[in-house]
Amino acid sequence: MRIGVVTFPGSLDDRDAQRAIRIAGAEPVALWHGEHDLRGVDAIVLPGGFSYGDYLRAGAIASLSPIMAEVIDAANSGMPVLGICNGFQMLTEAHLLEGGLIRNDHGSFICRDQQLRVENTDTVWTSGFASGQEITIPLKNGEGGFIASAETLAELEGEGRVVVRYVGLNPNGSLNDIAGITNARGNVVGLMPHPEHAVEAGFGPDTASAMRSGTDGLTFFTSAIERMLASA
Amino acid sequence: MPTIVVEVMPKAELLDPQGKAVAGVLGRLGKTRFTSVRLGKRFELTVDGPVDEAVLAEVRELADSVLSNAVIEDVVGIHVVGADSTVGVSA
Numbered sequence: 001m002r003i004g005v006v007t008f009p010g011s012l013d014d015r016d017a018q019r020a021i022r023i024a025g026a027e028p029v030a031l032w033h034g035e036h037d038l039r040g041v042d043a044i045v046l047p048g049g050f051s052y053g054d055y056l057r058a059g060a061i062a063s064l065s066p067i068m069a070e071v072i073d074a075a076n077s078g079m080p081v082l083g084i085c086n087g088f089q090m091l092t093e094a095h096l097l098e099g100g101l102i103r104n105d106h107g108s109f110i111c112r113d114q115q116l117r118v119e120n121t122d123t124v125w126t127s128g129f130a131s132g133q134e135i136t137i138p139l140k141n142g143e144g145g146f147i148a149s150a151e152t153l154a155e156l157e158g159e160g161r162v163v164v165r166y167v168g169l170n171p172n173g174s175l176n177d178i179a180g181i182t183n184a185r186g187n188v189v190g191l192m193p194h195p196e197h198a199v200e201a202g203f204g205p206d207t208a209s210a211m212r213s214g215t216d217g218l219t220f221f222t223s224a225i226e227r228m229l230a231s232a
Numbered sequence: 233m234p235t236i237v238v239e240v241m242p243k244a245e246l247l248d249p250q251g252k253a254v255a256g257v258l259g260r261l262g263k264t265r266f267t268s269v270r271l272g273k274r275f276e277l278t279v280d281g282p283v284d285e286a287v288l289a290e291v292r293e294l295a296d297s298v299l300s301n302a303v304i305e306d307v308v309g310i311h312v313v314g315a316d317s318t319v320g321v322s323a
Contacts, residue, residue, distance in 0.1 A: 057301055064298070093301065100303035102242070107249040147246060147304060173247065 001026040001225050004041035006071070008033040008062045012049035013084065013196060020196035021045070024221035033065040042228055043080035043124075044071055046087030048140075048194055058101060058143045059089030068094055080124040080224050081188045085141055088180070088190030097181055097190045098156065099148035104141070105173025113205035113214070114139035114193050115167040116179055120160055123186040128223035135216035136205045137198040139171055139179075144192040146174035146181075156181055164191055195220040234283045236291050239309040240300045241272035272308070275299050283312050 003021045005028055007014045018028035029041050033051075038044070051062035062068070068090070075081045075096050083091040091097040104110060115136050118129040129135070148156065153175060156162055164180040172192070180191025195217030198204035204214035242248045248270050255269040275295075279287055288310070295307045 056299075057304075060298075060301065092303070098303075100301055102246065102304050103249045105247055105249060107253050145247075149303070 001043075001228060002029050002039075002041045003027070003043045003045060003221075003224070004029045004031040004038060005045045005047055006031040006033055006067055007047070008049070008051035008065060008086075010049050010051040010053055011047050011086070013194065014047040014049070016194075017045045017047045017084065017196045020199040020217065020221050023199050024218055024225055026221070026225050031067060033062065033067050036066050036070055038067070038070050038074060043224055044074065044082070045196075046071070046081065046083040046090050047196070048085030048087060051086055051090070054143065057089075057093065059086055059091075059093045062086070063090045063093035072096060075183075075188050078185060078187050080228065082125050082220065082224070083188075083190035084194055084196060085144075085192055088192055089143070091188065091190040096188050097183060098152045099146055099178075099181065101143050101192070102145045102147055103143045104145055104171070109140070109142040110144075110171050111138070111140040112171065113137070114171060114179075115169075116164040116193060117167045118164055120163045120182060120186075122160075123163055123182045123189050124224050124227045125182075125189040125220045126163055126223055127227055128219040134167055135219075136207070136214055137193045137195050137217045138205060139193040141172065141192055144172040144174065146172075146178045146192070148175065159184065163189055164193070189220075233278050233280065234312055234314040236277045236279070236283060236288070237309070237311050237313055238275040238277065238291065238295045238299055238307065239272060240275070240295070240305050241270060241308045243304060243306055246304065272305075273299075278314075288312075 003026045005017045021028040089101045118133045121131045166177040182189045198214050198217035201213045207214045251270040
């Protein structure tokens with residue numbers, strides 16, 4: 001099982017995503033934004049960071065990168081694609097996911113361990129969670145406010161396409177506390193919080209049992225691997 | 233050389249945290265007559281030759297597809313400044 005991680009100019013969490021994939025039991029494959037080559041991967045992660053310094057709009061220039069032509073084709077033919085933070089912003093700019101991300105309503109960058117509720121466990125990336133399961137993974141962004149038109153919002157809610165929702169505190173003014181969404185097919189998921197930073201005890205968020213022991217993010221990656229193995 | 237100016241603003245119904253921050257500092261400076269500030273973007277696209285209808289059509293298309301994101305922004309103005317333009321102001 002090979003999962004590609006695309007590195008863009010200004011990507012920051014590409015190595016963390018590769019590490020998460022390795023810990024989850026798959027082989028990470030480094031992909032480059034300037035090439036038209038997916039190197040035969042089975043799934044793709046668009047990592048967090050500040051591609052092109054968030055110039056124009058967050059994720060906008062990266063969404064027009066050479067490799068995105070292949071990523072969009074692969075996503076449309078059912079390949080699992082996960083966009084984390086800046087990757088989520090790219091997915092909305094590439095029109096693979098609806099809505100958009102704007103500057104946090106309070107105007108500040110925020111970095112915290114964020115509690116989420118998993119509301120859709122039918123996606124490729126969340127099938128290993130229990131429906132309604134509450135998890136904690138890091139969140140760190142300046143432009144994480146999810147917005148969409150009233151019609152799009154009603155469609156996302158009506159079709160159960162809100163994947164994760166903020167619990168306890170809405171950290172950025174996202175409409176309906178939305179932290180992540182999926183496409184109709186369930187193979188493309190984008191979220192602002194960072195599952196790849198909560199995959200190994202000692203390096204994750206604090207839990208009730210021990211400091212930095214949280215590994216709730218790992219299930220995003222193991223879900224996709226198990227789903228792909230089951231359908232292989 | 234003629235320049236085509238494209239102006240993009242955050243959608244009116246959306247909170248504009250940058251504009252709000254600027255409004256906040258105006259208040260702190262005692263400039264209380266301004267009830268709100270909104271902050272957008274201005275793009276200047278320079279071309280070598282004259283600006284004809286085909287160039288403007290291309291700019292309108294780019295304004296909607298690349299320079300702005302219709303989910304969060306509106307293109308509020310497209311106009312030509314500088315010499316050699318064969319057409320005037322257009323929206």
